[in-house]
Amino acid sequence: MPSPDPDLHNPLRRSFVKGLLGTTSFWMLGGHALWSQALAAEAARTYSPTFLTADEYRFLDAACERILPDDHNGPGAHKLGVAEFIDRQLQTPYGHGDNWYMSGPFVEGPANLGYQLPFVPRDLYRKGITAADAYSKQQHGKLFADLPTDAQDAILTALEGGSVKLGEIPGRVFFEQLRTNTLEGAFADPIYGGNRGMGGWLMVGFPGARADFMDWVNQDGAAYPIGPVSISGETA
Amino acid sequence: MKHADAIVIGAGWAGSILAKELTEAGLSVIMLERGPERSTAIEGAYPDSVDELRGAIRKRLFQNLSQSTLTIRNTIDQTALPYRQLAAFLPGEGVGGAGLHWSGCHFRVSPDDLRLRSAVIEKYGEKFIPEGMNLQDYGVSYAELEPFFDKAEKVFGTSGVAYTINGKVTGNGNVFAADRSSDFPLPPMQDTFSAQTFRNACSEAGYHPYAMPAANASRPYTNTYGCQMGPCNFCGYCSGYDCYLYSKASPNVNILPALRQDPNFTLIANAHVLRVDLDSTKTKATGVTYLETLTKKEVSLSADLVILSAFQFHNVHLMLLSKIGTPYDPVSNTGTIGRNFVYQTISSSRVWLPPSKYTNQFIGAGGAGVAIDDFNCTNFDHGPLGFIGGSPVWVNQAGMKPIAAAGGAGGGGAPRWGSAYKTDLVETYKHSLGIDAHGSNMAYRDVYLDLDPTWKDAYGQPLLRMTFTWKDNDIRMNQYVVSKIAPIAKAMGATKTHLVHLNQGQPFDTRHYQTTHLGGGAVMGEDPKTSALNRYLQSWDVSNVFVIGSNAFPQGMGYNPTGAVAALAYWAAHHIRTTYLKSPGPLVKL
Numbered sequence: 001m002p003s004p005d006p007d008l009h010n011p012l013r014r015s016f017v018k019g020l021l022g023t024t025s026f027w028m029l030g031g032h033a034l035w036s037q038a039l040a041a042e043a044a045r046t047y048s049p050t051f052l053t054a055d056e057y058r059f060l061d062a063a064c065e066r067i068l069p070d071d072h073n074g075p076g077a078h079k080l081g082v083a084e085f086i087d088r089q090l091q092t093p094y095g096h097g098d099n100w101y102m103s104g105p106f107v108e109g110p111a112n113l114g115y116q117l118p119f120v121p122r123d124l125y126r127k128g129i130t131a132a133d134a135y136s137k138q139q140h141g142k143l144f145a146d147l148p149t150d151a152q153d154a155i156l157t158a159l160e161g162g163s164v165k166l167g168e169i170p171g172r173v174f175f176e177q178l179r180t181n182t183l184e185g186a187f188a189d190p191i192y193g194g195n196r197g198m199g200g201w202l203m204v205g206f207p208g209a210r211a212d213f214m215d216w217v218n219q220d221g222a223a224y225p226i227g228p229v230s231i232s233g234e235t236a
Numbered sequence: 237m238k239h240a241d242a243i244v245i246g247a248g249w250a251g252s253i254l255a256k257e258l259t260e261a262g263l264s265v266i267m268l269e270r271g272p273e274r275s276t277a278i279e280g281a282y283p284d285s286v287d288e289l290r291g292a293i294r295k296r297l298f299q300n301l302s303q304s305t306l307t308i309r310n311t312i313d314q315t316a317l318p319y320r321q322l323a324a325f326l327p328g329e330g331v332g333g334a335g336l337h338w339s340g341c342h343f344r345v346s347p348d349d350l351r352l353r354s355a356v357i358e359k360y361g362e363k364f365i366p367e368g369m370n371l372q373d374y375g376v377s378y379a380e381l382e383p384f385f386d387k388a389e390k391v392f393g394t395s396g397v398a399y400t401i402n403g404k405v406t407g408n409g410n411v412f413a414a415d416r417s418s419d420f421p422l423p424p425m426q427d428t429f430s431a432q433t434f435r436n437a438c439s440e441a442g443y444h445p446y447a448m449p450a451a452n453a454s455r456p457y458t459n460t461y462g463c464q465m466g467p468c469n470f471c472g473y474c475s476g477y478d479c480y481l482y483s484k485a486s487p488n489v490n491i492l493p494a495l496r497q498d499p500n501f502t503l504i505a506n507a508h509v510l511r512v513d514l515d516s517t518k519t520k521a522t523g524v525t526y527l528e529t530l531t532k533k534e535v536s537l538s539a540d541l542v543i544l545s546a547f548q549f550h551n552v553h554l555m556l557l558s559k560i561g562t563p564y565d566p567v568s569n570t571g572t573i574g575r576n577f578v579y580q581t582i583s584s585s586r587v588w589l590p591p592s593k594y595t596n597q598f599i600g601a602g603g604a605g606v607a608i609d610d611f612n613c614t615n616f617d618h619g620p621l622g623f624i625g626g627s628p629v630w631v632n633q634a635g636m637k638p639i640a641a642a643g644g645a646g647g648g649g650a651p652r653w654g655s656a657y658k659t660d661l662v663e664t665y666k667h668s669l670g671i672d673a674h675g676s677n678m679a680y681r682d683v684y685l686d687l688d689p690t691w692k693d694a695y696g697q698p699l700l701r702m703t704f705t706w707k708d709n710d711i712r713m714n715q716y717v718v719s720k721i722a723p724i725a726k727a728m729g730a731t732k733t734h735l736v737h738l739n740q741g742q743p744f745d746t747r748h749y750q751t752t753h754l755g756g757g758a759v760m761g762e763d764p765k766t767s768a769l770n771r772y773l774q775s776w777d778v779s780n781v782f783v784i785g786s787n788a789f790p791q792g793m794g795y796n797p798t799g800a801v802a803a804l805a806y807w808a809a810h811h812i813r814t815t816y817l818k819s820p821g822p823l824v825k826l
Contacts, residue, residue, distance in 0.1 A: 068653070068658065099300045099301055099302055099322065100320050100321050101304075101318050101319070103318070103691065103692065103694075109315065110310075110743075111747075112310075112743050112746065112747065113317045114746040115321050116320065179652065183639060184289060184639050186642065187638035188287075188289035189288070189289065204638050204665040205594070205662075206637070206638045206665070211473060211480075212469045213470040213471065213472070214470065216470075218428055218432055219429065220429060221429050221593035221595070222594060223594040224594070224599070231284065231286070
């Protein structure tokens with residue numbers, strides 16, 4: 001599937017680390033020091049959304065953090081870069097609904113017969129965020145991102161439960177889109193901009209791209225002993 | 237117009253097997269595949285291949301619904317709506333078809349699966365069959381198919397352990413399995429920790445656990461065509477992926493490397509077949525017309541023999557679009573194309589082990605695991621239960637990745653987001669395992685496939701319409717088998733068990749993955765009134781058309797379908813080679 005913009009479709013850190021590998025200083029210094037410096041620098045960078053506006057991005061960052069909050073289990077969506085992941089995904093063929101059947105007529109039907117709206121993911125976010133912030137203002141007098149977390153949770157609960165309609169989009173549809181992409185951003189390979197520092201993988205004990213478990217098929221229930229590696233070669 | 241002796245539609249398992257057999261017989265063969273070429277060496281190579289987002293989540297190897305899909309409804313009085321997003325089932329697209337992204341569960345059949353109507357009537361009488369259930373025999377026996385199961389396993393490099401070979405007990409395989417003429421080509425896959433825990437508990441409970449037969453190579457292997465496989469390392473990237481280790485059998489690894497060497501063979505990718513062309517009598521195919529999807533140019537080819545070997549429902553769709561045979565009408569109960577559409581009745585339960593035990597769910601192989609057949613097919617007494625069919629029960633730890641695990645965590649009253657959800661996700665991912673009841677699904681008069689009156693594909697042709705829901709017989713079967721999981725879970729040392737089963741009145745839900753094992757719609761049999769194909773998978777109506785795939789199954793069986801599809805493909809090919817080509821025409825005369 002050709003990408004409308006190869007730079008955007010190409011995962012983030014693949015090119016970043018490949019670029020690094022090509023530098024003389026990398027090979028001269030060698031070892032893990034430069035890797036970790038480079039990765040730390042990258043983790044600290046700020047991201048400017050390209051598809052979403054600054055206000056939409058603020059909503060997204062706040063909402064994702066409520067779905068996957070920072071807690072004793074591990075980092076939340078904000079630290080993991082989930083909003084960045086979603087903004088990047090919306091610029092790929094996925095954001096344009098490239099493998100969804102989008103021919104009309106669009107007819108409402110029972111929920112179990114699946115998605116029937118004329119909107120691709122980009123539309124769902126643009127329309128959904130605008131309407132959710134309007135709902136937040138109407139209910140609480142503030143934008144979603146400016147509310148205390150318990151009020152944010154109340155809004156998300158109402159959306160999930162299906163009692164709120166966001167303009168043309170049922171609240172539940174918007175919520176499910178948000179939840180699905182949040183979890184993708186937390187647990188996809190870091191090359192896509194989320195799962196920073198492989199924090200999502202460390203939390204659940206997934207070793208990433210190791211993909212060779214010949215010696216651990218059956219160790220009587222012992223935990224797999226090696227930490228994750230990403231597709232670009234990042235380790236943690 | 238370009239001519240081939242035979243045109244094969246679809247480059248999955250069925251098409252690759254037929255193309256190989258027909259070129260061996262000296263025929264010129266053109267294979268048409270609507271998706272792109274697929275090469276493990278390029279796009280399936282490590283590390284890009286072990287990328288969950290790019291693979292199973294963004295659905296790289298599956299059908300692109302933007303071009304063509306189907307519509308779905310539960311009952312005849314509903315308006316069917318388009319299946320707009322892939323979810324409940326995942327057909328393949330591109331060279332290798334679903335055979336590139338499958339798991340590798342490679343079963344034979346239970347002999348009674350092939351003669352279920354006869355077996356039920358023999359044991360319980362005809363009245364045992366509920367009103368509206370189209371229970372049918374295949375018209376072919378296990379003894380007839382055995383050489384072709386054997387042949388397929390040696391092509392697929394199947395790992396497993398036999399119970400009996402030529403009537404003698406040889407190993408600790410499935411005691412319910414039919415006799416074999418030779419052993420599996422490779423020894424069984426190792427039990428994962430989860431599978432071994434299940435095995436021990438099943439033995440304790442008095443059941444008969446066995447290593448699932450897997451088309452994942454337990455050792456290096458060179459198959460009958462000279463194609464090579466490397467040993468599986470349990471990386472966990474089978475279902476939804478192309479195996480970077482060349483350990484999982486696929487048409488791309490196990491057949492096409494040999495086929496591509498044959499000068500009589502031509503593979504055309506990006507070729508979407510619009511119809512099989514018939515002569516004016518509608519009893520003979522003259523060739524096919526396809527669209528070059530990259531240039532949008534329509535091309536017609538002529539052929540003496542046309543093999544439909546696309547995915548199950550694409551075969552039915554093409555028959556309806558080409559007007560091969562008579563479309564099924566559930567009201568008048570006439571016609572056969574679209575009749576006996578079936579699925580499988582599957583539910584996945586979850587068992588949590590103590591916190592000291594890590595199930596390492598990311599470790600696995602698609603076809604590997606431990607199963608029991610005590611509640612499959614006719615292996616138990618259905619008399620007092622009053623339903624037909626059954627389910628193997630298994631722990632098939634195939635490699636659970638974190639996006640899929642996170643998506644599925646929570647629900648059923650438990651939070652699906654927030655801190656409590658996170659806690660549950662971590663515990664579930666680290667310490668739980670899945671147990672599946674992978675069951676049969678019977679055929680019913682009002683469950684079928686036809687053409688949709690409203691929606692069209694990107695080429696202007698009507699979409700296929702599916703009318704399907706769960707029925708009482710199959711729901712009760714599923715509930716009964718799932719009830720047998722509870723004591724096994726207890727014996728496994730479960731700290732918590734979440735049993736999942738269908739409920740009465742629950743309609744088929746297209747939004748959640750169930751299985752890609754669709755079947756029927758153009759079934760084989762002995763009576764042209766109730767089957768689209770004769771016992772050699774030849775169209776009753778157009779004798780130079782053979783339709784190969786799970787579309788031929790009169791009802792959905794408990795086992796995964798690929799093993800039966802491959803055996804039926806070799807069976808049909810054998811009869812084309814030995815009988816049909818000498819004297820083309822119907823292989824069964826009425």
